[in-house]
Amino acid sequence: MKKLAIAPALRDGLIEEMRRDKNVFCMGEDISIPGGWGGVFTVTLGLEEEFRDQLIDTPIAEAGSIGLGIGAALAGLRPVLDMQYSDFLFLAMDQIINHAAKLRYMSGGTLSVPLLIRAPVGATGRGAQHAQNMERFFTGVPGLKVLCPATAYDAKGLLKAAIRDDNPVVMFEHKLLYGSKGIGAATGEVDASSEIPDEDFIVPIGKGIIRRPGGDVTIVATLLMMHLALAAARELASQGIEAEVIDPRTLAPFDWPLLEQSVEKTSRLIIVEEGPKTGGWGAEVAASLGERMMECLTAPIQRVASPDIPVPFAPELENAYRPNVRQIIQAAESLVALG
Amino acid sequence: MPYSTADLLEFHRRMLLIRKVEERLSQLFLEGTIPGTLHQSLGQEAVAVGVCSALRETDVITSTHRPHGHALAKGVSLPSFIAELLGKSSGCCKGRGGSMHVGDITKGMLPSIAIVGGGIPIATGVALAFKRRREDHVAVSFSGDGSVAEGIFHEAVNMGAIWDLPVLYVIENNRYAASTHYSRNTKLEQLSGLSAAYGIPGVTIDGNDVLEVYETAQTAVERARAGQGPTIIEAMTYRITGHNRRDPCNYMPEDERDQALEQEPVKRFEEVLLRDGHAEASLLAAMQTELESEIEAVIETALAAPAPDPEEAFRYVYAEPVES
Numbered sequence A: 001m002k003k004l005a006i007a008p009a010l011r012d013g014l015i016e017e018m019r020r021d022k023n024v025f026c027m028g029e030d031i032s033i034p035g036g037w038g039g040v041f042t043v044t045l046g047l048e049e050e051f052r053d054q055l056i057d058t059p060i061a062e063a064g065s066i067g068l069g070i071g072a073a074l075a076g077l078r079p080v081l082d083m084q085y086s087d088f089l090f091l092a093m094d095q096i097i098n099h100a101a102k103l104r105y106m107s108g109g110t111l112s113v114p115l116l117i118r119a120p121v122g123a124t125g126r127g128a129q130h131a132q133n134m135e136r137f138f139t140g141v142p143g144l145k146v147l148c149p150a151t152a153y154d155a156k157g158l159l160k161a162a163i164r165d166d167n168p169v170v171m172f173e174h175k176l177l178y179g180s181k182g183i184g185a186a187t188g189e190v191d192a193s194s195e196i197p198d199e200d201f202i203v204p205i206g207k208g209i210i211r212r213p214g215g216d217v218t219i220v221a222t223l224l225m226m227h228l229a230l231a232a233a234r235e236l237a238s239q240g241i242e243a244e245v246i247d248p249r250t251l252a253p254f255d256w257p258l259l260e261q262s263v264e265k266t267s268r269l270i271i272v273e274e275g276p277k278t279g280g281w282g283a284e285v286a287a288s289l290g291e292r293m294m295e296c297l298t299a300p301i302q303r304v305a306s307p308d309i310p311v312p313f314a315p316e317l318e319n320a321y322r323p324n325v326r327q328i329i330q331a332a333e334s335l336v337a338l339g
Numbered sequence B: 001m002p003y004s005t006a007d008l009l010e011f012h013r014r015m016l017l018i019r020k021v022e023e024r025l026s027q028l029f030l031e032g033t034i035p036g037t038l039h040q041s042l043g044q045e046a047v048a049v050g051v052c053s054a055l056r057e058t059d060v061i062t063s064t065h066r067p068h069g070h071a072l073a074k075g076v077s078l079p080s081f082i083a084e085l086l087g088k089s090s091g092c093c094k095g096r097g098g099s100m101h102v103g104d105i106t107k108g109m110l111p112s113i114a115i116v117g118g119g120i121p122i123a124t125g126v127a128l129a130f131k132r133r134r135e136d137h138v139a140v141s142f143s144g145d146g147s148v149a150e151g152i153f154h155e156a157v158n159m160g161a162i163w164d165l166p167v168l169y170v171i172e173n174n175r176y177a178a179s180t181h182y183s184r185n186t187k188l189e190q191l192s193g194l195s196a197a198y199g200i201p202g203v204t205i206d207g208n209d210v211l212e213v214y215e216t217a218q219t220a221v222e223r224a225r226a227g228q229g230p231t232i233i234e235a236m237t238y239r240i241t242g243h244n245r246r247d248p249c250n251y252m253p254e255d256e257r258d259q260a261l262e263q264e265p266v267k268r269f270e271e272v273l274l275r276d277g278h279a280e281a282s283l284l285a286a287m288q289t290e291l292e293s294e295i296e297a298v299i300e301t302a303l304a305a306p307a308p309d310p311e312e313a314f315r316y317v318y319a320e321p322v323e324s
């Protein structure tokens, strides 16, 4: 066992998978330039010596690189694409949605696209174009899997599962959870490090986890918001409200049984999401749960999410954009007060 | 081209303003006064000043994640520029934009665009509007050497070319896209060679020589205003600082950096001014002191300005309905 932050845990995961299978390779901008950064958040730092043949530095060409990744995946390789900032996925939407996600179906099951795209999300003082939470745009796309690890253990385990998966997978990583050192370090980081086992392990795609058990209210949250939900739960406990925090870990496929069992027990649900409230993944969770479990609920489902605005730059505005612990506590109190 | 001493000193003053502002900004950033990140134009001042000096206020530019030089050279006011970087409501984007998105359309600069290549079609579209409305303005797209690898570069420049739009594609080749040397991103010796693919003129110039930049831009602007279409200008320069404020630049060979420092445009132009007798050292020193105290005063005012009110976070998402 050793304790690692997300960035080094991902690095270890890549090392193990690239050693295990020479078809695995990483591709992205600035990932293995000598004297460089090992990617913007240092995940591939220092890998170029052992894996020179398995690391490709690309020009700034997101649509092209992901398209090439799809082709390479169809032809038997297992590419891992690094997106620097998830906002740049918009440049490659055609390749991801029209091609990667659909080729298996369109080919009547004769082809598969074992492609992993790693994409950092979250508002970190960089304004509107380097800050978005892109999960919403990918969760409703049949053929794609969407991962959101909130801890180092999950990051490594899900990365390895995704590399071995025969489907296109997008893994969203939160910039404030990396725990990167040096140039990749972000101010305001939250400790997401975990004890990582020495032996090979994966975290199965589609399996959520109960981060904290509780009987009064269910809070479902991913990435940074999961950590805020845990902080809120601790404070709520001091007021006698026991919150159960569910981390779905993957948004597509979604672990419905885990959430349903929790809501059966608590009869109250709060969804916490960084990103505009309208049209977020939280809307899908609320609609599905409402459809299936209306009779279990003693109060309306609550969403704590960002306002429907682009991510603003000024810290005062960005703080108003990012959901906070106080809002989660208030949502829980108001649900419990309804009886 | 004959220049008056006053002209030459004005070129110098504009470059020095950018240099001094950038130097002060890096201190403010390291102190934690500027939030977020900072991509600076130190060493690239001559491109911004040379090109923008060939433009009118009504001409429009688009810029990138590295926009400070372009903004100051195009005439975005120093107080509103500094306030924006500090996230203040008095900023040119009311604190919504930040370092990577500065701009002021009343000065002919769109909010800069931090998606590599994103501004190239937008500048082309602005030029399309100028042409359709028979206005003799031009649009200028500033982008880096990294931007030519994006597909959108091709789509945009091709349309600019086939419709003879009044637009300049200024590629600031500072040798690096983030940590990646441009020779890793292209098989071409020079990026101006791309112009052959579009059937338009393309030139490579010394982007650290402010007069060469100015004269090249003037020729391209005249061509554009005359309805003869776009030009690609590759301005060779060097980023004498990190990609962002935290970058130690270990991927840059030391001799290359040393050489670049010798070629940097502000010092070079200063030497020309002294050598040719356009100014005494004392005059240049006085100019610098004056700029420095102007910058200090602006920073002081900006620091005291209020942050945007979070209650106002929803403003400007949509155009406000016009009262009829």
Ligand SMILES: Cc1ncc(C[n+]2csc(CCOP(=O)(O)OP(=O)(O)O)c2C)c(N)n1
Pocket (backbone or CB within 6 Å): A029, A060, A062, A084, A088, A091, B064, B065, B066, B114, B115, B116, B117, B143, B144, B145, B146, B147, B174, B176, B177, B178, B239, B243
């Ligand atoms: C579409 C897109 N991809 C990647 C990035 C991340 N990024 C920001 S600046 C940069 C390098 C840009 O290099 P260049 O175009 O040469 O401009 P310079 O930084 O040298 O001014 C990269 C890769 C981005 N902002 N947008």
Ligand SMILES: [Mg+2]
Pocket (backbone or CB within 6 Å): B144, B145, B146, B172, B173, B174, B175, B176, B177, B178
């Ligand atoms: Mg560059």
